[in-house]
Amino acid sequence: MDLYDQMMNLDRRWVYLVIGLVVTITAILPFKVPLYITPEVRSVYNFIESLEPDDVLMIGVDYAPEVMAELHPMSYAITRQCFSRDIKLLLCCLHQNGPGMVEQVIAQVSKEYDKVNGEDYVYLGYKPYPGITILAMGQNFRIPFPEDYYGTTLDSLPMMKKLTNFDDIKAIINISGGSGTEYWINYANGRYNAKLAIGVTGVMTSDYYPFLQSGQIFGLIGGMKGAAEYEDLAEKGGYISREKDQLWAFKSMPIQTTTHIVVILFIVLGNVGYFMSKRKKYGKYEHP
Amino acid sequence: MSPICLFLFLWFDFNRINVLIILVIFFLFVLYFINQAKKGKSLFVRRIAGLDAIEEAVGRATEMGKPILYISGIEDMDNLQTVASMIILGNVAQMTATYDVPLLVPICRPFVVPVAEEAVKQGYSKAGRPDAYDKNNIRYISDEQFAYTAGVNGIMLRDRPAANLMFGSFFAESLIMAETGFSTGAIQVAGTANIHQLPFFVVACDYTVIGEELFATSAYLSKEPKLLGSLKGSDLAKFLIMIILILGALLETFGITKFSSWFFVR
Amino acid sequence: MNTHDIIFNGIAAFLSISIYTFLYKDNPLYKFAEHLVVGVSAGYFAVILYYNGFIPKLIEPLRQGKFEYIIPAILGIMIWTRFSRKWSWISRYSIAFYIGSGAGIAIPLYLQNYVIRQLHATMIPVGFSTWQLFSNILIVVGVLSALFYFYFSKEHTGAFGGVAKLGIWTLMIGFGAGFGLTVMGRVSLLSERVVFLRDYLAELINYIF
Numbered sequence: 093m094d095l096y097d098q099m100m101n102l103d104r105r106w107v108y109l110v111i112g113l114v115v116t117i118t119a120i121l122p123f124k125v126p127l128y129i130t131p132e133v134r135s136v137y138n139f140i141e142s143l144e145p146d147d148v149l150m151i152g153v154d155y156a157p158e159v160m161a162e163l164h165p166m167s168y169a170i171t172r173q174c175f176s177r178d179i180k181l182l183l184c185c186l187h188q189n190g191p192g193m194v195e196q197v198i199a200q201v202s203k204e205y206d207k208v209n210g211e212d213y214v215y216l217g218y219k220p221y222p223g224i225t226i227l228a229m230g231q232n233f234r235i236p237f238p239e240d241y242y243g244t245t246l247d248s249l250p251m252m253k254k255l256t257n258f259d260d261i262k263a264i265i266n267i268s269g270g271s272g273t274e275y276w277i278n279y280a281n282g283r284y285n286a287k288l289a290i291g292v293t294g295v296m297t298s299d300y301y302p303f304l305q306s307g308q309i310f311g312l313i314g315g316m317k318g319a320a321e322y323e324d325l326a327e328k329g330g331y332i333s334r335e336k337d338q339l340w341a342f343k344s345m346p347i348q349t350t351t352h353i354v355v356i357l358f359i360v361l362g363n364v365g366y367f368m369s370k371r372k373k374y375g376k377y378e379h380p
Numbered sequence: 381m382s383p384i385c386l387f388l389f390l391w392f393d394f395n396r397i398n399v400l401i402i403l404v405i406f407f408l409f410v411l412y413f414i415n416q417a418k419k420g421k422s423l424f425v426r427r428i429a430g431l432d433a434i435e436e437a438v439g440r441a442t443e444m445g446k447p448i449l450y451i452s453g454i455e456d457m458d459n460l461q462t463v464a465s466m467i468i469l470g471n472v473a474q475m476t477a478t479y480d481v482p483l484l485v486p487i488c489r490p491f492v493v494p495v496a497e498e499a500v501k502q503g504y505s506k507a508g509r510p511d512a513y514d515k516n517n518i519r520y521i522s523d524e525q526f527a528y529t530a531g532v533n534g535i536m537l538r539d540r541p542a543a544n545l546m547f548g549s550f551f552a553e554s555l556i557m558a559e560t561g562f563s564t565g566a567i568q569v570a571g572t573a574n575i576h577q578l579p580f581f582v583v584a585c586d587y588t589v590i591g592e593e594l595f596a597t598s599a600y601l602s603k604e605p606k607l608l609g610s611l612k613g614s615d616l617a618k619f620l621i622m623i624i625l626i627l628g629a630l631l632e633t634f635g636i637t638k639f640s641s642w643f644f645v646r
Numbered sequence: 647m648n649t650h651d652i653i654f655n656g657i658a659a660f661l662s663i664s665i666y667t668f669l670y671k672d673n674p675l676y677k678f679a680e681h682l683v684v685g686v687s688a689g690y691f692a693v694i695l696y697y698n699g700f701i702p703k704l705i706e707p708l709r710q711g712k713f714e715y716i717i718p719a720i721l722g723i724m725i726w727t728r729f730s731r732k733w734s735w736i737s738r739y740s741i742a743f744y745i746g747s748g749a750g751i752a753i754p755l756y757l758q759n760y761v762i763r764q765l766h767a768t769m770i771p772v773g774f775s776t777w778q779l780f781s782n783i784l785i786v787v788g789v790l791s792a793l794f795y796f797y798f799s800k801e802h803t804g805a806f807g808g809v810a811k812l813g814i815w816t817l818m819i820g821f822g823a824g825f826g827l828t829v830m831g832r833v834s835l836l837s838e839r840v841v842f843l844r845d846y847l848a849e850l851i852n853y854i855f
Contacts, residue, residue, distance in 0.1 A: 104559075108669045115833075115840045161838030162831060188691045191698075220699045223751070238702070278752070282759040294831030295576055298824045305785075306767030308759065315827060316834035347837040348830060355829055399758045406757070426801045458741075491728070524684045530672070579825035582818070590817065596798045615799045621765060622793050628769030629786050640769040645758055 096372065099365030107358055111351060118350045125345040132304055133321040136265065136289045136311030140170070141329070143262055145178035148255060150264040153197070154222070154272030156189035159293050163267050165319040165341035166291040167197045170265060172338070173331040175205040180251055181213040182261060184229075184237070186222040186272050191241065209242070210249040217241030222275040230258050230284040263287040263310075273300065281308050291318065316341045316348065395646040409616045414609030423608050428597045433569045433587035434468075437543035438475045440567050446542035447482035448472070451532060451557065453548020453572070454488040454525055457495060461573050464598035465548040466492075466499045468571075471601045472545060473503025477512055485518040486535055488528045493520050529553035533560045546570040546585070547594060550577045558584035571597065647849040659846045662839050788816040 143149065151170065155163045174181055185194050198215055207213055216237040219225045228235040233255060234246050246252045254260060264286050266276040273290050280286040287310060290300060294315030303309045313322055319341035323332060332338040417423055441448045450472055452465040469485065476483040483500065487493050496518050504513040521531035536544065537560065544561040546554075547570070554570075554577040561568050562584050570581040571589025581588045589597060592614075599607035628640045647655070664679035707715040724740040727733040768789050773779035794806065795813030802810040 104563075105670060111836075112669075115836055116844075119837070119840045119844050159835070162834045188694050189687065191694070218694065218698050220695060223748075227751070278755045278759050282755045294827045294834060295824075297827050298820065299575065302764055302767070303759075306763050308763060315830050316837075317830060344834065344837045344841065347840070348833055351833045351837070352829070355833075396754075396758065399754055399762060402762060403754055403757055425798050428798075458745075524688075526680055527684060530677075530680070533672075576824065576828070579821040579828065582821055583825070592796050592798075611798060615797055618793050618797055621761070622790060624765065625768055625786065625790060625793075628765075629772055629782075632769055633771040633773060635771075640766060643762055643766040643769070645763055645766070 094369075094372075096365045096369040099361050100369055102361075110358075111354055114350050114354050115347055118347045122343065122346045125349050127321055127324050127342070127345065129321045129325060130318070132312040132314075133318050134325065136170075136291075136313060137173070137322060137325045137329075139263065139289065139310065140173055140177070140179065143177065143179050146180060148180045148182055148251075148261045149174055150182045150184070150258075150261045152264060152266040152268070152272070152276060153183060153185050153190055153194045154187040155193060155267060155269035155293075156187055157193065159269035160193060161344075162293050162316045162319060162341075163269055163291060164193065164197070165316070165323055165339075166267050166313050167193070168201065168338065168340075169319070169322045169326045169332055170267075170291075171197055171201045172204070173326050173329065175201060175207050175212070176331045178212075182216065182233075182251075182255065183213065184216040184225075185218040186225060186275070187268075187270060188218065188220065191218045195241070210240075210244065211251055214246070214249055214251050215241045216246075222272050223279055226275050226279040227283065230280065230286070232257050258284045258286040261286075263289065265289045265291065265311075267291040267313075269293050269296075277303055277308055289313075316344055320345050398642060399645060405620075406613070406617050410610050410613030412609075413612035413616070414606055417605035417609045417612075423612050425596060425600050425608065425611060428589065428593050428600060430569060430571060430587055430589035430593060430597055431600070434472060434545060435475065437545060437567045437569050437586075438472070438479060438481065441476075441481045441542035442479040444542040447484050447539055448476055448543045448545065449532075449535060449539070449541040449561075449566075450483060450485045451544065451546040451548070452485070452487065452492060452496065453546075453550055454528060454553065455549040456489045457491050459549050461547075461549040461594060462489075462492060464595050466495050467598035467602045467604075467607075468545075468547050469496060470499040470503045473500040474507045475503075477504040477507035477509040480509075480512065482514075483517055484535060484539065484541065486521045486528070486532050487518065488521060488525075489523060490520055493518060525551065525553055529556050532557055536560050536564050536566070540564055541566055544568045544570075546572075546581070547589070548572065550574055550581075555580035555584065561585075647853060649853075652850060652853055655846050656850070659843055662843065666839075787812070792816050 140149070151167070153167060171181065181198075183194050183198060185191050194215060198213060201207075202209070202213060209215070216233065217240060219236045225236045229237075233252070237246060239245050240249065258264070258280060264276065264280055266273055266288065268276075268290065269292070273292055273296070276288055276290070281288045288308070289311035290309050291313035292300060292315070294317070297312070297314030297318070300309065300312055300314075304312050313319060320339075323339045323342045326332045327334060327339060327342075413423065438448065450469055452469060453459070453462055455462050457463065457466075473483055485496050485500065487496055497515060500518060501510070501513050504510050522528045533556065535541075536557075541564075544557075544566045546557065546568070550557075550572050551574065554572070554574075558568060558570065558581055568585035569587045569589070570585040571594040572578065572581065573591045573594055575591070578588065578590060595607070596611055599611045624643075628643075631637075631639045661679045661682070664675040667673055668676040704715055704719055708719075721740045721743060725737045727736040768786060770782045770785065771779060772783045772786055774783075791809050791813035793813070794809040795802075795817065797810075800806055
């Protein structure tokens with residue numbers, strides 16, 4: 093087996109080992125990575141910047157712990173920005189493993205900013221069947237959620253006195269790791285014309301650029317890179333602090349950079365091996 | 381206001397009349413072609429290149445004297461991709477029966493097992509080999525995604541099938557199965573309409589049936605009027621969309637926006 | 647970090663490493679961790695569904711005297727007859743209702759959002775005078791050629807075949823972009839775990855010494 097065949101047939105465990113080492117070494121010896129802020133992330137940030145105190149923003153948190161590495165930083169950054177600007181938050185969860193994710197964010201961030209449940213934010217909780225829940229919320233939040241997550245009747249919460257449905261909120265930001273985003277686009281934006289921005293995992297990002305182009309969503313935060321961009325903007329705006337270790341996605345960018353370089357090198361290696369071994373097998377001028 | 385006018389005002393959204401018109405046109409296309417297919421009219425559907433790949437895979441398995449592994453995805457029978465997969469399975473079963481190649485079918489959902497058994501049995505009967513049908517080759521593994529994947533990987537590593545055919549709805553397990561199959565040296569043909577998994581199948585398999593081609597393959601093989609009619613109807617709709625797109629882009633280029641604005645949904 | 651955090655984070659670290667041992671080869675540690683996550687998530691989902699779906703959506707309304715909720719309850723019970731060979735035909739009524747109502751809600755909205763609004767957004771001016779107009783050409787040509795590829799009523803020969811080939815190239819470029827984003831997504835998950843393990847190790851050393 094010559095060199096090119098060896099390149100083609102490299103045992104995948106060597107690839108795992110190299111990537112594992114690269115990630116570990118970069119985690120121990122990080123460095124700064126310059127970040128370019130994309131327009132689709134900036135539009136979400138600028139929209140929240142344009143809101144007035146006491147405006148209500150809805151955040152649909154539809155992800156489970158397995159994707160929190162990419163989506164939790166978005167949730168924290170957006171929530172901190174909103175609470176800093178005294179924007180009220182209405183949160184809900186349409187993923188069965190997500191209620192704890194929302195509670196973790198809201199419990200921690202509300203304490204940082206002395207925000208009161210029922211006055212500055214309301215957490216509606218989780219309901220199954222996202223499509224039906226969103227359709228019902230479009231008529232009245234109380235139909236799917238007669239009580240909030242903590243069992244308090246919505247009508248008894250001061251913040252909910254002026255809120256009936258999507259018409260009373262400025263926008264919806266859906267942070268999702270699964271098919272929940274499709275329901276928000278189809279029902280919240282498609283049926284009720286609610287203003288919608290989304291934060292999704294890296295795997296899903298490419299699927300939603302057509303909706304950004306068509307104007308169905310006004311912003312798209314894609315994957316950990318998108319989360320890092322948002323954290324960078326929020327840090328420059330003074331909403332999150334590097335000293336308090338609140339830039340999680342941003343800190344992971346060196347790891348992303350080095351790992352991607354290694355992956356690219358392996359792809360090049362594999363392709364060189366493929367073409368050279370094919371050339372050797374079939375001759376310089378002959379092709380099968 | 382008269383009751384009819386009041387009814388229309390309260391229940392009919394005139395801002396979306398363009399959606400209604402286009403919906404009715406699409407429905408008419410599909411119904412027309414289903415009707416034509418039921419009347420026995422020959423509806424041309426081009427041969428999908430993936431079918432040649434399947435035949436090559438079966439041929440290779442025959443030469444090597446090793447079994448074929450058929451994976452129908454991880455969704456239940458209410459998923460259209462699983463339905464399409466069962467139609468393809470019947471056709472594959474007919475081929476394997478003809479060449480006397482064992483066909484292994486691990487299943488993820490209990491309700492898919494009787495459908496798969498029926499599809500394989502019919503395939504063997506059509507090939508004139510009902511005696512060769514072995515019910516034990518169609519096995520329920522597990523409902524859990526990665527438990528099923530572990531079971532399928534185990535079959536690949538132990539039985540070393542010559543060909544892996546993966547048609548249906550797949551999620552994160554797609555690359556795990558395709559990689560394991562690749563490592564055993566099997567020829568692999570895959571098809572799914574889950575866009576996220578297509579890149580993984582494209583890199584790890586010898587041939588990939590992309591998206592709608594999966595449904596076209598099942599329509600081509602089954603000649604079922606509803607499937608053929610739906611396919612032809614959607615083809616006509618695509619043709620109409622292409623015309624509208626070209627017209628709209630050209631008119632926009634010359635500053636005429638009235639045409640494209642009709643398609644704007646308020 | 648207190649003792650409680652050290653223990654529970656230690657369990658999390660152990661399970662993370664157990665899953666990663668699969669990269670070398672399948673082993674009992676990996677099997678244990680995998681079965682644990684499958685079992686816990688299934689059990690967690692069952693409890694969540696009971697307290698957030700079953701109780702507030704069925705039991706509470708019935709307690710409040712809203713007996714019309716018995717109708718969907720009966721439809722739900724009818725679906726369970728799927729498990730009986732003899733009575734599985736009964737489930738078809740519930741499934742028909744579910745699919746019918748779902749299709750009625752979803753089909754017009756999907757057509758609106760996935761076809762008509764996208765069609766409108768793709769009817770854009772094209773040209774060579776500015777970068778935006780040129781990139782609009784790429785969008786329109788890409789969409790058209792991909793539609794040509796998925797046209798099944800004509801053989802891919804001649805000029806038609808050429809455009810279809812451009813369509814498959816467009817699709818492959820799209821798949822490449824999706825693949826790259828997926829790599830980023832997977833690396834994100836790996837990096838978060840490595841950072842967690844690094845921080846846990848540092849805390850553990852600090853705690854012990």
